[in-house]
Amino acid sequence: MSESLRVLVADDHSMMRAGFRVILEAAGFEVVGEAATGAEAVTLTKALRPDVICMDVQMPDMDGLVATAQIVSDPDVSAGVLVVTTFDRDDYLFAALEAGASGFLLKNAGPEELINAVRVVAAGDALLAPEVTRRVIARFAGAQKPTPSSDTATPPSLTERERDVLTLLADARSNAEIAARLFIGEQTVKTHVSNVLQKLGARDRAHAIVLAYRRGLV
Known part of the structure; x- marks a missing residue:
């Protein structure tokens, strides 16, 4: 896949957005916009047509999980959503998957992991952080009757x-x-x-x- 992937970064911390931008642009991606709230992420996704959205969970106005559900359910939007969060929580992972996210990554991941995750999601594949994959899916499976x-x-x-x-x-x-x-x-x-x-x-x-x-x- 071409490296000219279009990425939207949604995070309520400006320093985090700036850090993501540096990492992604160094990899040859185009960061087409930044959103500080979930509502902004929804609006900018429609306007800018990114290939991938790096979506934080806890944001004002509308959290990233609600924003993800709105983006994924829009038939005119083809972007994949990569949820990137500080919190290693089962409820966030399940909610992200149910909302339609294609990836779930923790913010303690290294730059190469972020770059790879964006590529994977852009290709239409799924990616879950290694720290949570087996533990959370096993617990999810055990809870289903x-x-x-x-x-x-x-x-x-x-x-x-x-x-x-x-x-x-x-x-x-x-x-x-x-x-x-x-x-x-x-x-x-x-x-x-x-x-x-x-x-x-x-x-x-x-x-x-x-x-x-x-x-x-x-």
Whole structure:
């Protein structure tokens, strides 16, 4: 993917926005705007059409999770949302995924992790901070109890290969890593991922991981 990715930074701390700008522009990205509130993030997303929004959670007027939900639900917006927060909290992660965020990163991450996360989200993939992935998803899965009326009642019919791909998705593997592990091409991986998302009724990879654990598929 071209390095000329357009990024919007949403954070209520000006020093944090400035730091993000320096890191992202050094990587060749274009920071098209900055927002200090969730409401500003929604407005600027519509006006500036970024590829990725780096979204803080705790902001005045409208928090980043509500802003994320509004952005993702807008049919005219194609930007991916990377939630970047100081707080390693399960409720924030779950709320971010439910709102439609494609990534969740902690602010103690290094510059290269931020740069990689922006690339991953821009490519349409999902990324969760390594510190929270296994712990939070495991807790989420344990909290889900199948009921006759829930979507766990009728698990989707996945092929064996699709289940392999889904398992690696849940382990936060990229398409390239999945291809290497399964000895198949990346284009084939993309096809399997697309089929998995369709069968699960998932909007993206992060949502597919949540649904997979909810339905006991991984």
